[in-house]
Amino acid sequence: MKVAWYGNKIKITLFNGYQWFCQVFEKLGPSLYDFLKRNRYQPFPVELVREFGRQLLESVAYMHELRLIHTDLKPENILLVSSEYIKVPSSKKNSQDEIHFKCLPKSSAIKLIDFGSTAFDNQEHTSIVSTRHYRAPEIILGLGWSLPCDIWSVGCILVELCSGEALFQTHENLEHLAMMERVLGPVPEHMIRKASSSAQKYFRRGTRLNWPEGAVTRESIRAVRKLHRLKDLVARNADHSKASLADLLYGLLRFEPSERLTAQEALDHPFFRIPGPT
Template sequence: MSEAEAAGSLSRRRMEDEEGAAAMEADAAHSGRGEAEDEEVESSDYTSEDEGTEDYRRGGYHAVRVGDSFKQGAYVVQYKLGWGHFSTVWLAWDTVHSRYVALKVQKSAQHYTEAAMDEVKILKQIADGDPDDSKCVVKLLDHFKHSGPNGNHVCMVFEFLGDNLLTLIKYTDYRGIPLPMVKEICRHVLIGLDYLHRTLSIIHTDLKPENILLVSTIDPTKDPRKSGVPLVPPSMRTDEPPPKVPAQSGNGGLTKNQKKKIRKKAKRAVAATSEGSSAVASADTDGSDDRGDLGTTNEGSPRQDGAKKRVTRDRRGSKGAKKMMAMKADLKCKLVDFGNACWTYKQFTNDIQTRQYRCPEVILGSKYSTSADMWSFACICFELATGDVLFDPHSGDNFDRDEVYLFFLHSLFFFLGHLLYFSWNCIQERKRITRIPDYKCTLI
């Protein structure tokens, strides 16, 4: 690899703190987790639901639309699955093999193309060593290049899988799943990691719930293989121009997240000044009103009270139904998204892992190996069992999040060290007591 290629590999592998290159999932960020979204503006202007339009330009995303055909009609796009910083992912129908597949369309800039080819190399190595499909790692089925208005895009075709583990956590309302289920999931994850680490010397470097997919959907009605939804036929149109980038408004160059925060504040202000408005209640995140009777004639009407009760009952029923589906889900899963993977003997950058799953050696800027994945795996185990992340540090005026994270680790290890020391002393004391001779006492 030349110096230019090495520099390109290094730069393209750099990840933003809250952003990964999610290749096979529809929830690319930890949306709805505490106040993380409100506390800081993400480095990108995108939300977790939409990649935005700014990167639909030369060197960026390809404007994929439902019904589009790829590779001379071999793959027909059905609908969107998700997006990442590097690519968009689509459900497609494989007309040659009559099956659903996941089609990943990479951005077309040179460094994204090089990153995609590195990923293809790793994925081909994974597929070649697993002909029986027993190693719990996603299968690359095909790859090719597609030419469009924004350039040439590397496309990868994967087996179609189900929901990611973050969706499973959401279905249980962030309350955690039973430990037997956690153990079953961990068994499949460890099979995949053992195969990557010991057999192939590959480090995933971005292991998190979003990058572990169940083999089937939690809700059977959302599985296109079972729902009986008719296939979208290939469209007859030629390539259309990409979506237009909206004109810059005179708002001082605010990002989408900043605008979103302003809108939230505006809604709260309206709620405070217009308590009697029914529109305010519908704008609430959970749709419920904890303030009781507001003293207005409309709010006190039996019709609206009955509607509120029905909405609350339906919502509770929906949560209960989701939890039941989660408890019955097929827990077989596979590791996905190797856009940031590397080999133990050939690493591209020291800036790896999403923050909540980042190991101490990476934070300290030290060398890392396969143990980095094991740290992330342990964090995932905790999150599955409890529904919450183990580490989620926040910055302050005089310290950054890495310093908070390291302080927490220091405190944790200090506590564990004292606990081990205390346990060791107890064991030694017990041994000493058991060595005391058993003297016989005679009553006089």
């Protein structure tokens, strides 16, 4: 067996002539999802969410300048550069008033990974992309997708980082749309009218979501009903930054793709007008 280096690639030649190329990357820390999980899904402070969001949007802005769509943005694909963390007292206490602790990363530096499903804006697109919880409404409705589908995913990620839980925890399209309406208001009628034939079944008379009539289970109805409006959800987790964060999220999570903020517009939002990452 022979091994040769080519930049950040390793070429491995076996005795039978077969060759393998392996890319080598720097060692990074855990994903933001893994960090949340280890932290018992306690949310990040808003200051950290701000720095994570800034870097994520900078990465997305760069990709979108190249007309590249990531298509699979989620906390699992955002890695902390360092594994180091500190323990701080948590606001949560048990019935005996014992002090609990939560972990915070020492550095807010992150890197975006997993470009396996990345697509150019002008190439042929598959009908379904993005991991379910972060999938934009235009994908579910069969309206096609482009750069703004990444922006929707960023909005979902920021909500999850500041709340500790995925915004839309669902595995079924109708329930997913019902959750979106619960959090953000009704789907615009013009999008419903243009929806694909396979998506029309989610609506009654072509204008109203078939919910809760079309719900598969009572548990599904309860899962939707327990969700809060976006502004209320942010108010529960963002304290002094709730107004600017809510305004940013409403810009990222607009149903109509053409009305969403671009990554660069989001970076210019007042929510990010403070010093950069540590």
